[in-house]
Amino acid sequence: MIIHHLQEENSILNKFIAEIRDVKIQKDSLRFRRNIERIGEVLGYELSKKLSYSDVSIETPLGVKREQLSSNEVVLCSILRAGLPLHQGLLNYFDDAENAFISAYRHHPNNNAEFEIVVEYFAAPSVENKTLLLADPMLATGQSLVSVYEAIKKQGIPKEIHIVVVIGSKEGIEFIEDKFPENTHLWIAAVDDTLNSKGYIVPGLGDAGDLAFGSKL
Numbered sequence: 001m002i003i004h005h006l007q008e009e010n011s012i013l014n015k016f017i018a019e020i021r022d023v024k025i026q027k028d029s030l031r032f033r034r035n036i037e038r039i040g041e042v043l044g045y046e047l048s049k050k051l052s053y054s055d056v057s058i059e060t061p062l063g064v065k066r067e068q069l070s071s072n073e074v075v076l077c078s079i080l081r082a083g084l085p086l087h088q089g090l091l092n093y094f095d096d097a098e099n100a101f102i103s104a105y106r107h108h109p110n111n112n113a114e115f116e117i118v119v120e121y122f123a124a125p126s127v128e129n130k131t132l133l134l135a136d137p138m139l140a141t142g143q144s145l146v147s148v149y150e151a152i153k154k155q156g157i158p159k160e161i162h163i164v165v166v167i168g169s170k171e172g173i174e175f176i177e178d179k180f181p182e183n184t185h186l187w188i189a190a191v192d193d194t195l196n197s198k199g200y201i202v203p204g205l206g207d208a209g210d211l212a213f214g215s216k217l
């Protein structure tokens, strides 16, 4: 896996990350969603540099100019629910992508701390020989991403995969590394050191789905 950790270099991205972490700011859910979307735009711009480009003639009112345009067939796949604002940010830039939505949630049998990942809702086009962008704001244990990848493989084998994450744990990155093809790119804004006993990233930001859409029963 080729890891691109964007916060290794300072940029305006740091402000968006700081705001989604900050307990004094993150409860403004409109701002939280918009910040995740903005991070999706930044990550999307960065990953666009690794796509394939070909020469296309563009006619302006005054002449013709050759531009290098991406020739990748992109499928943008997000994990519900927290993935929705990140999906929107990526879609703002990859506006002609096909889209896939897959749900994954943690099921705690008998309210135990242990959980299993349940994949239920599944709506995806073929990904055969296409460029798959797999987006989830949080990479904690890594189990959701791997379960969703297993599910989407039923739709074909992608030519290349770009995983897009806002905050990940070192443990989660280690867990997913050998579960994806070697040439998979991981675009990750921030990397945190630990997970707590409930599998939450520390310091992280809390529950991304709840912050974006409200708590659930």
Ligand SMILES: O=P(O)(O)OC[C@H]1O[C@H](OP(=O)(O)OP(=O)(O)O)[C@H](O)[C@@H]1O
Pocket: 079, 080, 081, 082, 083, 104, 105, 106, 117, 136, 137, 138, 139, 140, 141, 142, 143, 144, 145, 172, 199, 207, 208, 209, 210
């Ligand atoms: O790496 P993992 O340990 O699998 O955890 C990460 C998952 O947790 C969050 O979803 P959550 O289960 O909270 O569902 P939600 O989006 O509905 O809130 C997040 O969006 C990831 O999908």
Ligand SMILES: O=c1cc[nH]c(=O)[nH]1
Pocket: 082, 138, 140, 199, 200, 201, 202, 204, 205, 206, 207, 208, 209
């Ligand atoms: O830290 C975490 C872990 C899983 N899901 C979240 O939203 N946050």
Ligand SMILES: [Mg+2]
Pocket: 082, 207, 208, 209, 210
């Ligand atoms: Mg959640």
